[in-house]
Amino acid sequence: MPVNLRTGVEGVLEGETSRIGITFRKNPRARRYILRINATGMPTVTIPRGGSLPEAGKFAQRHVAWLEARLKKFKERTATQVDEQKVLFKGEPVALITVSDTRVAFGAHTISVAPGRTDLRAQLKEKLWRLAKMELPPRVAELAAEHGLSVNRVSVRDQRSRWGSCSVRKQISLNWRLIQVPDLVRDYIIVHELMHLREMNHSSRFWKWVHEAFPRTPEAERWLKVNALVLRQL
Ligand SMILES: [Zn+2]
Structure with a gap:
Protein backbone atom coordinates (compact mmCIF):
# COMPACT_ATOMS: atom_id res chain seq x y z
CA MET A 1 0.00 0.00 0.00
CA PRO A 2 1.55 3.36 -1.01
CA VAL A 3 1.77 5.99 1.69
CA ASN A 4 0.55 9.42 0.70
CA LEU A 5 2.93 12.07 2.00
CA ARG A 6 0.23 14.54 2.78
CA THR A 7 -2.68 12.52 4.16
CA GLY A 8 -0.98 9.31 5.20
CA VAL A 9 -2.55 5.88 5.57
CA GLU A 10 -4.80 4.90 8.43
CA GLY A 11 -4.44 1.62 10.24
CA VAL A 12 -5.48 -0.13 13.43
CA LEU A 13 -3.26 -1.61 16.14
CA GLU A 14 -4.31 -4.33 18.54
CA GLY A 15 -3.60 -3.09 22.04
CA GLU A 16 -3.81 -4.97 25.33
CA THR A 17 -7.19 -3.52 26.16
CA SER A 18 -8.30 -1.69 23.04
CA ARG A 19 -7.92 -1.25 19.30
CA ILE A 20 -6.00 1.89 18.45
CA GLY A 21 -6.42 3.94 15.29
CA ILE A 22 -3.10 5.08 13.87
CA THR A 23 -1.86 7.11 10.91
CA PHE A 24 1.27 6.33 8.90
CA ARG A 25 3.08 9.15 7.12
CA LYS A 26 6.18 9.23 4.99
CA ASN A 27 8.90 11.76 5.63
CA PRO A 28 11.98 11.48 3.39
CA ARG A 29 13.93 13.60 5.86
CA ALA A 30 13.25 11.27 8.80
CA ARG A 31 16.16 8.99 9.74
CA ARG A 32 14.19 6.38 11.62
CA TYR A 33 10.65 5.28 12.44
CA ILE A 34 9.03 7.71 14.89
CA LEU A 35 5.86 7.10 16.90
CA ARG A 36 4.08 10.08 18.44
CA ILE A 37 0.66 11.34 19.48
CA ASN A 38 -0.48 14.51 17.74
CA ALA A 39 -2.43 17.42 19.25
CA THR A 40 -5.80 15.76 18.69
CA GLY A 41 -4.69 12.51 20.33
CA MET A 42 -4.06 10.60 17.08
CA PRO A 43 -1.03 8.27 17.13
CA THR A 44 1.16 8.76 14.08
CA VAL A 45 4.10 6.77 12.76
CA THR A 46 6.61 8.56 10.57
CA ILE A 47 8.19 6.34 7.94
CA PRO A 48 11.76 7.33 7.02
CA ARG A 49 13.28 7.29 3.54
CA GLY A 50 13.71 3.68 2.53
CA GLY A 51 11.19 2.53 5.12
CA SER A 52 8.03 0.59 4.36
CA LEU A 53 4.49 0.43 5.58
CA PRO A 54 4.73 -3.22 6.82
CA GLU A 55 7.89 -2.33 8.76
CA ALA A 56 6.18 0.75 10.18
CA GLY A 57 3.24 -1.43 11.25
CA LYS A 58 5.54 -3.86 13.04
CA PHE A 59 7.41 -0.98 14.68
CA ALA A 60 4.14 0.51 16.00
CA GLN A 61 2.89 -2.88 17.20
CA ARG A 62 6.10 -3.41 19.17
CA HIS A 63 5.44 -0.15 21.05
CA VAL A 64 1.73 -0.69 21.55
CA ALA A 65 1.90 -0.96 25.37
CA TRP A 66 3.80 2.32 25.59
CA LEU A 67 1.28 3.88 23.20
CA GLU A 68 -1.70 2.71 25.23
CA ALA A 69 -0.26 4.18 28.41
CA ARG A 70 0.46 7.48 26.66
CA LEU A 71 -3.05 7.63 25.19
CA LYS A 72 -4.57 7.00 28.60
CA LYS A 73 -2.56 9.92 30.04
CA PHE A 74 -3.50 12.11 27.08
CA LYS A 75 -7.21 11.43 27.66
CA GLU A 76 -6.91 12.12 31.38
CA ARG A 77 -5.11 15.40 30.73
CA THR A 78 -7.70 16.47 28.15
CA ALA A 79 -10.54 15.60 30.53
CA THR A 80 -8.89 17.60 33.32
CA GLN A 81 -8.47 20.65 31.05
CA VAL A 82 -12.11 20.43 29.95
CA ASP A 83 -13.45 19.80 33.46
CA GLU A 84 -11.70 22.92 34.78
CA GLN A 85 -13.81 25.11 32.48
CA LYS A 86 -17.17 26.73 33.09
CA VAL A 87 -19.82 28.21 30.85
CA LEU A 88 -22.24 30.96 31.84
CA PHE A 89 -25.77 29.60 31.50
CA LYS A 90 -28.88 31.42 32.76
CA GLY A 91 -26.72 33.63 34.92
CA GLU A 92 -24.76 30.82 36.59
CA PRO A 93 -21.27 29.55 35.81
CA VAL A 94 -21.90 25.88 35.00
CA ALA A 95 -19.03 23.36 35.05
CA LEU A 96 -18.13 21.38 31.94
CA ILE A 97 -17.96 17.66 32.63
CA THR A 98 -16.28 15.12 30.35
CA VAL A 99 -18.78 12.30 29.82
CA SER A 100 -16.80 10.36 27.21
CA ASP A 101 -14.12 10.88 24.54
CA THR A 102 -16.65 12.70 22.41
CA ARG A 103 -19.29 14.08 24.81
CA VAL A 104 -19.06 16.96 27.26
CA ALA A 105 -21.98 17.92 29.51
CA PHE A 106 -22.96 21.20 31.15
CA GLY A 107 -26.00 21.04 33.40
CA ALA A 108 -28.62 18.90 31.64
CA HIS A 109 -27.11 19.54 28.18
CA THR A 110 -24.35 17.85 26.22
CA ILE A 111 -22.19 18.77 23.25
CA SER A 112 -20.24 16.60 20.82
CA VAL A 113 -16.53 17.25 20.71
CA ALA A 114 -13.56 15.92 18.78
CA PRO A 115 -11.36 13.69 20.96
CA GLY A 116 -8.51 15.62 22.52
CA ARG A 117 -10.13 18.99 21.98
CA THR A 118 -9.99 21.34 24.97
CA ASP A 119 -11.10 24.64 23.39
CA LEU A 120 -14.86 24.07 23.24
CA ARG A 121 -15.99 27.65 22.62
CA ALA A 122 -17.26 27.03 19.08
CA GLN A 123 -19.24 23.96 20.13
CA LEU A 124 -20.66 25.73 23.18
CA LYS A 125 -21.70 28.72 21.11
CA GLU A 126 -23.47 26.52 18.57
CA LYS A 127 -25.32 24.63 21.30
CA LEU A 128 -26.30 27.75 23.26
CA TRP A 129 -27.47 29.48 20.08
CA ARG A 130 -29.66 26.46 19.29
CA LEU A 131 -31.12 26.49 22.82
CA ALA A 132 -31.75 30.23 22.52
CA LYS A 133 -33.61 29.74 19.24
CA MET A 134 -35.92 27.28 20.97
CA GLU A 135 -36.42 29.29 24.13
CA LEU A 136 -36.44 33.00 23.27
CA PRO A 137 -39.22 33.33 20.65
CA PRO A 138 -41.89 31.65 22.86
CA ARG A 139 -40.84 33.91 25.74
CA VAL A 140 -41.28 36.98 23.51
CA ALA A 141 -44.77 35.74 22.58
CA GLU A 142 -45.67 35.29 26.26
CA LEU A 143 -44.45 38.71 27.33
CA ALA A 144 -45.99 40.40 24.28
CA ALA A 145 -49.36 38.84 25.14
CA GLU A 146 -48.98 40.00 28.75
CA HIS A 147 -48.64 43.58 27.57
CA GLY A 148 -51.22 43.38 24.79
CA LEU A 149 -48.63 43.79 22.04
CA SER A 150 -48.07 41.85 18.83
CA VAL A 151 -44.79 41.02 17.13
CA ASN A 152 -44.41 39.96 13.50
CA ARG A 153 -41.13 38.13 13.74
CA VAL A 154 -38.50 37.18 16.27
CA SER A 155 -34.98 36.32 15.15
CA VAL A 156 -32.17 35.09 17.35
CA ARG A 157 -28.84 36.43 16.13
CA ASP A 158 -25.15 36.54 16.84
CA GLN A 159 -24.33 40.11 17.79
CA ARG A 160 -21.31 41.37 19.65
CA SER A 161 -22.52 44.85 20.50
CA ARG A 162 -26.19 44.67 21.34
CA TRP A 163 -28.62 42.50 23.26
CA GLY A 164 -31.61 43.13 21.05
CA SER A 165 -33.36 45.45 18.65
CA CYS A 166 -36.84 46.24 17.41
CA SER A 167 -37.85 47.49 13.97
CA VAL A 168 -40.82 49.54 12.76
CA ARG A 169 -42.04 46.38 11.07
CA LYS A 170 -42.57 44.93 14.54
CA GLN A 171 -39.63 42.58 14.13
CA ILE A 172 -37.61 41.88 17.21
CA SER A 173 -34.14 40.45 17.06
CA LEU A 174 -32.43 39.10 20.13
CA ASN A 175 -28.88 38.13 20.89
CA TRP A 176 -28.54 34.35 21.48
CA ARG A 177 -26.41 35.25 24.53
CA LEU A 178 -29.65 36.04 26.36
CA ILE A 179 -29.61 32.30 27.14
CA GLN A 180 -26.52 33.03 29.25
CA VAL A 181 -27.95 35.80 31.40
CA PRO A 182 -30.30 35.46 34.41
CA ASP A 183 -33.99 35.07 33.49
CA LEU A 184 -34.67 38.49 35.01
CA VAL A 185 -32.22 40.15 32.60
CA ARG A 186 -33.50 38.15 29.62
CA ASP A 187 -37.07 39.25 30.39
CA TYR A 188 -35.95 42.84 30.84
CA ILE A 189 -34.34 42.94 27.38
CA ARG A 205 -41.81 58.52 27.57
CA PHE A 206 -40.21 55.26 26.45
CA TRP A 207 -38.44 54.74 29.79
CA LYS A 208 -41.73 55.38 31.61
CA TRP A 209 -43.28 52.49 29.67
CA VAL A 210 -40.30 50.29 30.45
CA HIS A 211 -40.28 51.00 34.21
CA GLU A 212 -44.02 50.50 34.40
CA ALA A 213 -43.89 47.21 32.51
CA PHE A 214 -40.72 46.01 34.24
CA PRO A 215 -40.21 47.47 37.73
CA ARG A 216 -36.90 45.62 38.22
CA THR A 217 -35.34 47.50 35.30
CA PRO A 218 -32.59 49.14 37.44
CA GLU A 219 -31.47 45.75 38.74
CA ALA A 220 -31.35 44.29 35.22
CA GLU A 221 -29.51 47.32 33.85
CA ARG A 222 -26.97 47.01 36.65
CA TRP A 223 -26.34 43.33 35.83
CA LEU A 224 -25.79 44.21 32.17
CA LYS A 225 -23.35 46.95 33.06
CA VAL A 226 -21.31 44.72 35.39
CA ASN A 227 -21.38 41.77 32.97
CA ALA A 228 -20.92 43.60 29.66
CA LEU A 229 -18.06 41.23 28.82
CA VAL A 230 -20.52 38.36 28.36
CA LEU A 231 -20.97 39.75 24.85
CA ARG A 232 -17.33 39.01 24.10
CA GLN A 233 -16.84 35.64 25.76
CA LEU A 234 -18.18 33.22 23.17
ZN1 LIG B 1 -33.83 50.38 23.28
Missing part, protein backbone atom coordinates in the same frame (compact mmCIF):
# COMPACT_ATOMS: atom_id res chain seq x y z
CA ILE A 190 -37.43 41.41 25.81
CA VAL A 191 -39.76 43.86 27.56
CA HIS A 192 -37.43 46.73 26.61
CA GLU A 193 -37.65 45.77 22.93
CA LEU A 194 -41.42 45.26 23.19
CA MET A 195 -41.83 48.77 24.59
CA HIS A 196 -40.14 50.07 21.44
CA LEU A 197 -43.34 48.99 19.69
CA ARG A 198 -44.90 51.90 21.59
CA GLU A 199 -41.96 54.33 21.38
CA MET A 200 -39.26 53.87 18.74
CA ASN A 201 -36.70 55.87 20.72
CA HIS A 202 -35.16 56.20 24.18
CA SER A 203 -37.18 59.24 25.25
CA SER A 204 -38.43 59.70 28.81
Whole structure:
Protein backbone atom coordinates (compact mmCIF):
# COMPACT_ATOMS: atom_id res chain seq x y z
CA MET A 1 0.00 0.00 0.00
CA PRO A 2 1.55 3.36 -1.01
CA VAL A 3 1.77 5.99 1.69
CA ASN A 4 0.55 9.42 0.70
CA LEU A 5 2.93 12.07 2.00
CA ARG A 6 0.23 14.54 2.78
CA THR A 7 -2.68 12.52 4.16
CA GLY A 8 -0.98 9.31 5.20
CA VAL A 9 -2.55 5.88 5.57
CA GLU A 10 -4.80 4.90 8.43
CA GLY A 11 -4.44 1.62 10.24
CA VAL A 12 -5.48 -0.13 13.43
CA LEU A 13 -3.26 -1.61 16.14
CA GLU A 14 -4.31 -4.33 18.54
CA GLY A 15 -3.60 -3.09 22.04
CA GLU A 16 -3.81 -4.97 25.33
CA THR A 17 -7.19 -3.52 26.16
CA SER A 18 -8.30 -1.69 23.04
CA ARG A 19 -7.92 -1.25 19.30
CA ILE A 20 -6.00 1.89 18.45
CA GLY A 21 -6.42 3.94 15.29
CA ILE A 22 -3.10 5.08 13.87
CA THR A 23 -1.86 7.11 10.91
CA PHE A 24 1.27 6.33 8.90
CA ARG A 25 3.08 9.15 7.12
CA LYS A 26 6.18 9.23 4.99
CA ASN A 27 8.90 11.76 5.63
CA PRO A 28 11.98 11.48 3.39
CA ARG A 29 13.93 13.60 5.86
CA ALA A 30 13.25 11.27 8.80
CA ARG A 31 16.16 8.99 9.74
CA ARG A 32 14.19 6.38 11.62
CA TYR A 33 10.65 5.28 12.44
CA ILE A 34 9.03 7.71 14.89
CA LEU A 35 5.86 7.10 16.90
CA ARG A 36 4.08 10.08 18.44
CA ILE A 37 0.66 11.34 19.48
CA ASN A 38 -0.48 14.51 17.74
CA ALA A 39 -2.43 17.42 19.25
CA THR A 40 -5.80 15.76 18.69
CA GLY A 41 -4.69 12.51 20.33
CA MET A 42 -4.06 10.60 17.08
CA PRO A 43 -1.03 8.27 17.13
CA THR A 44 1.16 8.76 14.08
CA VAL A 45 4.10 6.77 12.76
CA THR A 46 6.61 8.56 10.57
CA ILE A 47 8.19 6.34 7.94
CA PRO A 48 11.76 7.33 7.02
CA ARG A 49 13.28 7.29 3.54
CA GLY A 50 13.71 3.68 2.53
CA GLY A 51 11.19 2.53 5.12
CA SER A 52 8.03 0.59 4.36
CA LEU A 53 4.49 0.43 5.58
CA PRO A 54 4.73 -3.22 6.82
CA GLU A 55 7.89 -2.33 8.76
CA ALA A 56 6.18 0.75 10.18
CA GLY A 57 3.24 -1.43 11.25
CA LYS A 58 5.54 -3.86 13.04
CA PHE A 59 7.41 -0.98 14.68
CA ALA A 60 4.14 0.51 16.00
CA GLN A 61 2.89 -2.88 17.20
CA ARG A 62 6.10 -3.41 19.17
CA HIS A 63 5.44 -0.15 21.05
CA VAL A 64 1.73 -0.69 21.55
CA ALA A 65 1.90 -0.96 25.37
CA TRP A 66 3.80 2.32 25.59
CA LEU A 67 1.28 3.88 23.20
CA GLU A 68 -1.70 2.71 25.23
CA ALA A 69 -0.26 4.18 28.41
CA ARG A 70 0.46 7.48 26.66
CA LEU A 71 -3.05 7.63 25.19
CA LYS A 72 -4.57 7.00 28.60
CA LYS A 73 -2.56 9.92 30.04
CA PHE A 74 -3.50 12.11 27.08
CA LYS A 75 -7.21 11.43 27.66
CA GLU A 76 -6.91 12.12 31.38
CA ARG A 77 -5.11 15.40 30.73
CA THR A 78 -7.70 16.47 28.15
CA ALA A 79 -10.54 15.60 30.53
CA THR A 80 -8.89 17.60 33.32
CA GLN A 81 -8.47 20.65 31.05
CA VAL A 82 -12.11 20.43 29.95
CA ASP A 83 -13.45 19.80 33.46
CA GLU A 84 -11.70 22.92 34.78
CA GLN A 85 -13.81 25.11 32.48
CA LYS A 86 -17.17 26.73 33.09
CA VAL A 87 -19.82 28.21 30.85
CA LEU A 88 -22.24 30.96 31.84
CA PHE A 89 -25.77 29.60 31.50
CA LYS A 90 -28.88 31.42 32.76
CA GLY A 91 -26.72 33.63 34.92
CA GLU A 92 -24.76 30.82 36.59
CA PRO A 93 -21.27 29.55 35.81
CA VAL A 94 -21.90 25.88 35.00
CA ALA A 95 -19.03 23.36 35.05
CA LEU A 96 -18.13 21.38 31.94
CA ILE A 97 -17.96 17.66 32.63
CA THR A 98 -16.28 15.12 30.35
CA VAL A 99 -18.78 12.30 29.82
CA SER A 100 -16.80 10.36 27.21
CA ASP A 101 -14.12 10.88 24.54
CA THR A 102 -16.65 12.70 22.41
CA ARG A 103 -19.29 14.08 24.81
CA VAL A 104 -19.06 16.96 27.26
CA ALA A 105 -21.98 17.92 29.51
CA PHE A 106 -22.96 21.20 31.15
CA GLY A 107 -26.00 21.04 33.40
CA ALA A 108 -28.62 18.90 31.64
CA HIS A 109 -27.11 19.54 28.18
CA THR A 110 -24.35 17.85 26.22
CA ILE A 111 -22.19 18.77 23.25
CA SER A 112 -20.24 16.60 20.82
CA VAL A 113 -16.53 17.25 20.71
CA ALA A 114 -13.56 15.92 18.78
CA PRO A 115 -11.36 13.69 20.96
CA GLY A 116 -8.51 15.62 22.52
CA ARG A 117 -10.13 18.99 21.98
CA THR A 118 -9.99 21.34 24.97
CA ASP A 119 -11.10 24.64 23.39
CA LEU A 120 -14.86 24.07 23.24
CA ARG A 121 -15.99 27.65 22.62
CA ALA A 122 -17.26 27.03 19.08
CA GLN A 123 -19.24 23.96 20.13
CA LEU A 124 -20.66 25.73 23.18
CA LYS A 125 -21.70 28.72 21.11
CA GLU A 126 -23.47 26.52 18.57
CA LYS A 127 -25.32 24.63 21.30
CA LEU A 128 -26.30 27.75 23.26
CA TRP A 129 -27.47 29.48 20.08
CA ARG A 130 -29.66 26.46 19.29
CA LEU A 131 -31.12 26.49 22.82
CA ALA A 132 -31.75 30.23 22.52
CA LYS A 133 -33.61 29.74 19.24
CA MET A 134 -35.92 27.28 20.97
CA GLU A 135 -36.42 29.29 24.13
CA LEU A 136 -36.44 33.00 23.27
CA PRO A 137 -39.22 33.33 20.65
CA PRO A 138 -41.89 31.65 22.86
CA ARG A 139 -40.84 33.91 25.74
CA VAL A 140 -41.28 36.98 23.51
CA ALA A 141 -44.77 35.74 22.58
CA GLU A 142 -45.67 35.29 26.26
CA LEU A 143 -44.45 38.71 27.33
CA ALA A 144 -45.99 40.40 24.28
CA ALA A 145 -49.36 38.84 25.14
CA GLU A 146 -48.98 40.00 28.75
CA HIS A 147 -48.64 43.58 27.57
CA GLY A 148 -51.22 43.38 24.79
CA LEU A 149 -48.63 43.79 22.04
CA SER A 150 -48.07 41.85 18.83
CA VAL A 151 -44.79 41.02 17.13
CA ASN A 152 -44.41 39.96 13.50
CA ARG A 153 -41.13 38.13 13.74
CA VAL A 154 -38.50 37.18 16.27
CA SER A 155 -34.98 36.32 15.15
CA VAL A 156 -32.17 35.09 17.35
CA ARG A 157 -28.84 36.43 16.13
CA ASP A 158 -25.15 36.54 16.84
CA GLN A 159 -24.33 40.11 17.79
CA ARG A 160 -21.31 41.37 19.65
CA SER A 161 -22.52 44.85 20.50
CA ARG A 162 -26.19 44.67 21.34
CA TRP A 163 -28.62 42.50 23.26
CA GLY A 164 -31.61 43.13 21.05
CA SER A 165 -33.36 45.45 18.65
CA CYS A 166 -36.84 46.24 17.41
CA SER A 167 -37.85 47.49 13.97
CA VAL A 168 -40.82 49.54 12.76
CA ARG A 169 -42.04 46.38 11.07
CA LYS A 170 -42.57 44.93 14.54
CA GLN A 171 -39.63 42.58 14.13
CA ILE A 172 -37.61 41.88 17.21
CA SER A 173 -34.14 40.45 17.06
CA LEU A 174 -32.43 39.10 20.13
CA ASN A 175 -28.88 38.13 20.89
CA TRP A 176 -28.54 34.35 21.48
CA ARG A 177 -26.41 35.25 24.53
CA LEU A 178 -29.65 36.04 26.36
CA ILE A 179 -29.61 32.30 27.14
CA GLN A 180 -26.52 33.03 29.25
CA VAL A 181 -27.95 35.80 31.40
CA PRO A 182 -30.30 35.46 34.41
CA ASP A 183 -33.99 35.07 33.49
CA LEU A 184 -34.67 38.49 35.01
CA VAL A 185 -32.22 40.15 32.60
CA ARG A 186 -33.50 38.15 29.62
CA ASP A 187 -37.07 39.25 30.39
CA TYR A 188 -35.95 42.84 30.84
CA ILE A 189 -34.34 42.94 27.38
CA ILE A 190 -37.43 41.41 25.81
CA VAL A 191 -39.76 43.86 27.56
CA HIS A 192 -37.43 46.73 26.61
CA GLU A 193 -37.65 45.77 22.93
CA LEU A 194 -41.42 45.26 23.19
CA MET A 195 -41.83 48.77 24.59
CA HIS A 196 -40.14 50.07 21.44
CA LEU A 197 -43.34 48.99 19.69
CA ARG A 198 -44.90 51.90 21.59
CA GLU A 199 -41.96 54.33 21.38
CA MET A 200 -39.26 53.87 18.74
CA ASN A 201 -36.70 55.87 20.72
CA HIS A 202 -35.16 56.20 24.18
CA SER A 203 -37.18 59.24 25.25
CA SER A 204 -38.43 59.70 28.81
CA ARG A 205 -41.81 58.52 27.57
CA PHE A 206 -40.21 55.26 26.45
CA TRP A 207 -38.44 54.74 29.79
CA LYS A 208 -41.73 55.38 31.61
CA TRP A 209 -43.28 52.49 29.67
CA VAL A 210 -40.30 50.29 30.45
CA HIS A 211 -40.28 51.00 34.21
CA GLU A 212 -44.02 50.50 34.40
CA ALA A 213 -43.89 47.21 32.51
CA PHE A 214 -40.72 46.01 34.24
CA PRO A 215 -40.21 47.47 37.73
CA ARG A 216 -36.90 45.62 38.22
CA THR A 217 -35.34 47.50 35.30
CA PRO A 218 -32.59 49.14 37.44
CA GLU A 219 -31.47 45.75 38.74
CA ALA A 220 -31.35 44.29 35.22
CA GLU A 221 -29.51 47.32 33.85
CA ARG A 222 -26.97 47.01 36.65
CA TRP A 223 -26.34 43.33 35.83
CA LEU A 224 -25.79 44.21 32.17
CA LYS A 225 -23.35 46.95 33.06
CA VAL A 226 -21.31 44.72 35.39
CA ASN A 227 -21.38 41.77 32.97
CA ALA A 228 -20.92 43.60 29.66
CA LEU A 229 -18.06 41.23 28.82
CA VAL A 230 -20.52 38.36 28.36
CA LEU A 231 -20.97 39.75 24.85
CA ARG A 232 -17.33 39.01 24.10
CA GLN A 233 -16.84 35.64 25.76
CA LEU A 234 -18.18 33.22 23.17
ZN1 LIG B 1 -33.83 50.38 23.28
